[in-house]
Amino acid sequence: MAVDAERMTQQSEGRFNARAFPWWLVAIIGFLAIMLALIITNPDYNRAFNFIKGGLGSFSDLLAGDLAAFIGRGLSMTIYVTLVAFAVALLIGLLAGLGRISGNVVIRNVAITYIEFIRGVPTLVLIFTVALVLVPTVSDTLGLANQVISNPTRAIISLAIIYGAFLAEVFRAGIESVPHGQMEAARSLGLNSRQAMRHVILPQAIRNVLPALGNDFIAMLKDSSLVSVLAVRDITQQARLYAGSTFRFRESYLVLTFLYLSMTIALSLILRWYERRLKQDGK
């Protein structure tokens, strides 16, 4: 179906094609536009929006270099948790993915244990377990006071450990997508296996999995809402607080939906554009 639609757009380039036209996007943008209009014109929605976003940003904040205040404390918490947790998850995922295909029995089994363990437990349960059991246990062992590690940090550690397992499988698939001949050619030139992996296999593997990584980033942005259970004041927590204190559930959760959807749709459009460009380059 998708292929058909693409072919039809190519054939009738320049002419309007009702079958290939992205009506779904019109519907979603329509929803976002209505929400935006409500937030601007309706005082109830406006108050909810300002509270959830975490304060009304002004240009003086931006000039003062306080980016968090400018985009709102709640929204900046969501973005901060997502970005940092994803960066750490990339590192964990790369290491676990390499471990997953390692020739060393111990390393390989440690990596598989981690991946299968994480994949077998619900995300919400893992967040509780990591933040309230694993982190205190480790910090006790290291002799740190339990309070030293803040809730947002716990949230980041939880999400990074969870997504590291998913990204490990993405990296493994990427490495396996590079033809075996590439490794043979690299080794034949005298590169050792580490050099071949770093300079020949990984650059191509990562390029192959960039779209998949993008999808996981979007998933992470959405799953960052789960950290509200740790009382981290991201936009979800802000919405819950606002709804709880004002009983304006409709405004709270519609605004929350609006915030997530506008971010994920923007990211997913960028990703589509990038994938299309990648496809054109590849041919």
Place this chain on the structure above:
Amino acid sequence: MASNPMAEDIIVIEGLHKYFGDVAAVCGFDLRVKTGEVVVIVGPSGSGKSTVLRCINHLEVPTMGAVYVDGIHLEDKETDINEVRAEVGMVFQQFNLFGHLSVLDNVVLAQRLVRKRSRDEAETVAMEQLQRVGIPEKANAFPRQLSGGQQQRVAIACSLAMNPKIMLFDEPTSALDPEMIKEVLDVMLDSARAGMTMVVVTHEMGFARSAADRVVFMDKGCIVETDSPDKLFSTPEHERTKLFLSKIISH
């Protein structure tokens, strides 16, 4: 192994056996190649030609037997195989250029990582080799923008840039369109005339005739006969060789 490889034999293969599971790919293969010699291995598909070649740079590990390259025993645990491979160029049927790198960077990569040359020096050598294989103007192109013949010539340049002592060719023209075969064979012929030690697995009998010092005919994992190309092609001794040659030359 009892026999010590002689100094002038840069490649010595003794009693080579290779099994893939229960399947015998090579069973009892001996070969000595002198420095500067060009040996062409021919034979029907599945006769073990490629396996023998891949044992010479340790891409395949022999089940039994020994391979010496420049006096170094490859199966010895003490041997640093990467050092040996730097001296042994390998050209594959599928070119195997690195798709994320430009042609120039393909030729530069191993020079820098293995030969530890500076970027300037590696690029100078790379351009010399690209000149030699006749496509210096493609230095900044990417492999996917090149024809098969051009890609294979770049692959040869990659190996030659390492200044290897030996070049191995594993059916280098089998994946090419007919009109591109000559440009690759010309580069190989040029290399052979320059005195490179070469072991070539190919179906190009014309190349074997003009470039080979010796032709080895293999079947079912063994050497059937080996001789100069003139003798082997005109007066083969074994029935199996005659049958094979009649099949490929009759058209």
